[in-house]
Amino acid sequence: MAVTDKHRVPLVLIAGLSPDAGSDLAGRLRGDDRGTAVVHHDLRQIGSGVVLRRLRLGPRESLTTLELAHGCVSCTLREDLLPLLRTLARRPEVRRIVVHLDEAMEPEPVCWAVHHLIVGDRPVIDDVQIEAVVTAVDAGSWLADATGDDTMADRGLRAAADDERTVAQVALSQVEFADVLVLSGAAPDAWTAARTGAVLERVAPSVPILQASAVDTATLRSAVPAHARRGEPTDVHGALLRGEPPLHADCGVAVLPFFAQRPFHPQRLHEAIDVLLDGVVRTRGRAWVASQPDAAFWVESAGGGLGIGHAGAWLDSPGAPAWEDVSPERRTLASLRWHPRFGDRAQELVVVTHQAEPRDIEATLNAALLTDEELAAGPAAWTRYPDPFGEWHTDPCEDGELGGTHDVNASPGKEETE
Template sequence: MTENDRVPLTLISGLSPGPALRLADLLHHADRATAVVHYDLRQVERGIVHRRLRLGPRDQLTALELGHGCVSCTLREDLLPLLRRLSGMPQVRRIAVHLDEAMEPEPVCWALEHVLVGDRPVSTDVEIDAVVTVLDRTTWLDDATGDDTLADRGLRASPDDERTLAQVALSQVEFADVLVLAGAAPDAWHAARTGAVLDRVAPTAALVELTGLDPAGLRAAVPAGARRGTLVDPHGPLLAGQPPLHADCGIAVLTFTERRPFHPERLHDALDVLLDGVVRTRGRAWVASRPDTALWLESAGGGLGIGNAGPWLDSPGGPAWEDVSPERRALASLRWDPVFGDRAQELVVVTHQAAPAEIEAALRGALLTDAELAEGRTAWRAYPDPFGEWHTEPCEDTEDRQHPGVSVNQGRDERP
């Protein structure tokens, strides 16, 4: 199979099962040569996943018994081999995968590129033509700013899945090429706030209405520069596209940058400001006690993920300049320090109730003082470090390696 022979694949995600199913139905009925696959993880803790496959007149429901009750096993043991089989069937011209509400598209895209099925990844058989997230304006904003966990809604994707709805809602939206809007907001204010959040967390995604949509219109809506499943460099730009930076309907964006490290204990204490009244936090942190490794921070709706984003370019054993993306090289060149190299604090915080000034003050208070900065790296390494060891999932084959150390299923608060 050549590059041009790959079968187009559309990924559909979303927390609201009804609207997402409507889109999947639309793709199935409009083109009988489109294979539509849906995964239901409601019994995954018992090691059972239900998979529905529709192709032409065929409508098959299969109960899968997995070795482990988790999303990683579902991907590795069933979805990837299934995509290979479907791509080899002459009657299949397109494939659409309707993900369970608890599944995020980014780890699926990672698995397509990096997990071997036989002797090669499935990306040699299929190519992602669009990542689509369906959201219901009636409920999405409350889910994206609330504290409910997936477990609270009976949606968790493994026995130890402690993610919040907000973490999943934001991840699904941020990675999408197209946002398909369904339902109606309770009032004009709610609608305006939803729009303000989407403008700031997913500025590059096209917005289309589910009502009246057809497959050709969906494909035409995919922006020319869409990522189409391309993974994000954790050391790349944090602001995609050109999101508005001014406040709107109480939604504001804080960009925090600084050229000195955080004190580990003061940063640990300050992280609570990223959990209350904050829609989303994403970015890199430089912690004095571990000067050669960047921390990756994400928060949403009372949930916090902390992981290892890999070494700085200036770190011993760090990647060579020619081995990293042009975007990372450009960022490093612009901020390079003769002593600390490319190390820096870079966080983007989208707020809806919290005061950005208070968040900035808390983060700034966690930085090393002038006296601590003068102590030097030997003293910094001896600082008590409350962040502990990196968390990893049991099923390492599908770990989210573009953010090394951040597992596919991030916890509600992964601080020890």
């Protein structure tokens, strides 16, 4: 039997690339409350199968060395964090749990695990209630991280041996999934501060921003908006932006919504794909590729990395889920764009630029769509087009080869750890 909300212990997750900013925020949320447990897993030695877990509760503090069979985030979650959350939630002296995530971790896969992975006989969400996901943003370094080409391996921050994520991908996913952003430190100059604000306002338009010096538990709780997702995983067929970002450019930062109801030519899309990398902060969205007419694709770029992977079937395709089995949000969006010939198939991308000209990106994407003549030829002709896209395609690709596969349905654009 599921535990009712009033018996579930509030859980706050803190994410962010700056360990100092995250640690400071965790300390502020702990305050003098002896009923707040603070948990942190240090993954710096995870490649050797070793994780250091720090637990603070009341006046007590413990440091535990965990030796895992496989050095990855998934094992840390399954073998230690999830069971620990259940144990803490059952202790009568624990009134709130704060999990300070390692900088290599993205909050969405953690929240997915809390909701869905079984520990004992049920998921941990029966014991805890996600009160907020908070991301600590270092004003001095976040913009460079979000627009750079470094990989997590370059920073010594791999979450697993095969972790190929970019720092930009992690920086952006941590911000986009947050219910509240906490800004710490100072930008090196006014221009960087203004550009950082412009990017944050466009990639996370509905997320309130607090200054770290003013944060405590009460101010944080009051800042969480009523529409906050509070750990609910992303629906790849849902709205691409939560909120309404400014559509005007600011400090060279702009939002380009791209929509079309005809498919991309696979080869021309492959040739055009770099337009979503150069001078672009972030791309997220769904694509319809002519050579695979029944597959919705998920497109995501950040920094110098881009991936395109399957996101399931369109509702109008033979392998589609039943209408009543998908989310109300997906049904509404599909109804609004339904085409008498193509159903819910469409191109829907949101591109946030910081150096590129949005009109150039739009023109390049339009040129990759099927022409009127190609469109009239129909699906039988489209499926014969040479197709450089597999289930998961990454750019830059080497010698025309495709990257590894990735299950976008599980967690779009997020790391797989095994």
